[in-house]
Amino acid sequence: MTILQLEGVSKKFGALTVAEQISFAVGEGEALGIIGPNGAGKSTLFNLITGNIATDSGTIRFCGSDVTRASPMARCLSGMGRTFQIPQPFEKLTVFENLLVAGSFGSRRQEHEVSVRCAEILGDTGLIDKANVPAGGLTLLQRKRLELARALATEPKLLLLDEIAGGLTEEECRSLVATIRAIHAKGIAVIWIEHVLHALNSVVERLLVLHFGKVIGIGKPAEIMDSRAVREIYLGIEI
Amino acid sequence: MALPSFQVETQTKASAVFGIAAAAALLIAFAAPLLVSRGVIQDLFFILTMLVLAQNWNLLAGYAGLISVGQQVFVGFGAYAMFGCVILFGVDPLVAVLIAGVLSTLLAIPTAFFTFRLYGPYFAIGTWVVAEVVRLLLAQWKALGGGTGTSLPRDATRDMLGVGLMRDVFDMKASQAGDALTYWLALILAALTVGFIYRLLRSKQGLGLAAVRDNEQAARAVGVDARRMKAFVYLATAFITGIAGALIYVQKARISPDAAFSVTDWTAYVIFIVVIGGIGTVEGPIVGVIVFFLLQNLLAGYGSWYLLVLGLIGIGVMLFAPRGLWGLVSDRTGIQLFPVRRMLKGGSLNQTSKGGPHG
Incomplete structure (x- = not known):
């Protein structure tokens, strides 16, 4: 069963395209990681999913119903929980x-x-x-x-985590990963944006790579990390 | 793992004692017209009505984050609505006070429609503009005296509901009975207002309101309907402010657009009261209105120096005690008379922190 489905979601800020024809689906109880260089549009994608930013085109379905035009409040009530990259x-x-x-x-x-x-x-x-x-x-x-x-x-039925492990010590990071694993083990679906890859890869079942607002890869973490495109545009910059 | 037994507490020792003291004070206050002179009753009426206005402004600004400098629109409109009902339709002034509250709420609907599109300082300016527009419109109403204003007919206040009864029971003169009656109504209004606001703040809605004030975006993200909540507070305060305005002008018995829509009398003084008392607490406006009344009497003989001194004190408090006089007391002693904090107790918690007031 799919819990979240994006189809052809696009968003422009003036001339700047921050999301271009993004399509992917997350299954019930699945954990999906999102990676990409700074400015790739990861947080924007979150804001599109949670309704803090309105889409230009495309549809977002959550738990079987179309939420493309629903308010952040309504999406929360239907089971989306989120964290903000800058704590609020x-x-x-x-x-x-x-x-x-x-x-x-x-x-x-x-x-x-x-x-x-x-x-x-x-x-x-x-x-x-x-x-x-x-x-x-x-x-x-x-x-x-x-x-x-x-x-x-x-x-929440779906938990959206935005760079929650950034700036933590090794020990703190381990305890956070344990916490998120425990949450995930209860059957809550997780979408997690993170730069700390080892933390991310120890939890998620699939990785999605974002680059200039486009999905350039989605699949098992090991396959994604091995793929040429990811190495060039992401790991080449980050490591 | 055994579940730790958690409890949530909002009561404090001070608040329980204070509750009893407040009930006693209220009883004594009810007997006041039989005990003290008419002049004192008029002073108390002023204090009580200013307290109602201040509690409302505090709810708007300190809890809903709606910083309005146009609340005089509801005082003036409520007062004019009451005058209109009495003069044009011969309604009893006390009934007219209630109608005024309802009409003020109705006025708040289109007002909210315009001003809620604005944020922060723009909202403040917007509310003031609305107040001026309504003042200018009502100044055109010739039946109610236009720009110069008018008075309530003498018979209207003399034959007001209850005045006859009080004349018979307490052997009062009509004017004295009128003052006592408006005083009692002000007392009831003040008690109900404080009670309503305190109940609201202790409820789930009050918690949501505090969340909206602190961070609207995050509040929406956890399922709080921020817009609806603000609208509710705005309409509720319009209702109460309208009633207070009408009641004030039953007692004054004379109205003019400039006085009824005075930004100084009904908003600047009210903001002063809330700020020096302590914004975002129920106690603050109570402390503030007493300080304000004392200052006003102390400085009555100094003409415009009075406003200057008020301004300086206001600035002083904002700089050195941004949470007001009550904030100072509460920080030092930890006392809260109207506690709204949900304190988590039990389990393995250490119990040292007091949390402090919400504001």
Whole structure:
């Protein structure tokens, strides 16, 4: 079963094409990694999927229904959870309240019904000690964890992670990978944009390579990493 | 793994004690017209109505992030709606006050349609422009005195609902009974307003509102309907502000467009109250309105120096205590009289942090 399907999705900002005829599908419970050089249009692609940016053409189907024109709110309610590349916490609310908002609104339930679950997510993401601290006082790494925790609180069927491992130490990265594996193991589909390839490849089943807004390859991580085009345009620049 | 037993608390010790004290104060306040002079009652009426306006502006700006400098439109429109009902249709002033609230809400619908397209400072300017437009339109209404204004007919206030009863029961003069009645209504309005806002903030919707204020994009991404929430707050405050405006002008009994749509009286003072008291808290406007009243009396004899001093104090507070006087108290002592924080307790949590107020 397909959970997310993009068909011929295109977007231009003036003369600049940021997404050109992008088509791919993600299965239920699948984990897909997205790689590509800086400026390839990875975050834009996320924003097109979540509805923060409107498409120029093409269709996006999520859980069997057309969401091409749906608002970010409606897409969240139908089961898309996302993190922002630059963390966007509710700064004056505590970490726990950040999750309560996401939990109660994102799953259309009352606060008391989701509070225990939110506390458990804080435990799983290593934020429980910061539960009653205003989110504005968190470090960058904690903010990234909060992004993940908040997205999880909305009870997503599809989780979109945008460069969540960047800037982490080796140890932190390992624990993050373990967390994401555990999420994935529960049957939640994951799309993960990441530059830290070893972290990405230890989780995802397929990789998609983006270059100047175009999909230039999609397949098993090992095949993709071996392909000539990827080596030239991506690895040649990054490593 | 055994599930740790988590609980969520919003009550604090101070808030429980304060709740009882507030109930007692409210009872005493109700008895005030029988205990103190008419002058004091008029001062208290002023404080209560300014408190209502300040709580509303605080909800708009401090919680919904809608920084309006045009709330005088609802004061003035509410007041004119009440005058229109009384003078043109002979409606009882107290009934007219309620109608004024409804009409203000209706006015807020087209107003929101225009101003909600604007963000931040543009929204602020937009609301002011709307207020001026409505003022200029109502100044053309000859039946209500045009640009110079008009007065309520004497009989209207003298025969107001309840005045006759109070004359008989408390042996009051008509004017005294009128003042007592408007005071009581202001007291009820203030109590209901504070109660409504506090309830809203403690509800799921209040949490969503705080999220929208902090980061609208992220709020939408977790399923909060930011637009609907802001619209609800805008309409609710228009309703209450309209009622407050109408009530203020039942007591004044004389209206003119310049006074009823005064940006100084109904918005600048209100912003001053909220800012010095502490924006984004329910306690702030209460502290602010008391400080404002004291300053106004202290500086009454100094003419325009009064505004200058108010401005300087406002700037001082913004620079050195950006969360207002209540923010200072709350930061030092951790006291919250109207707590809205959801504190997570139990499990393996260490319990040192207090979280502080939402604002």
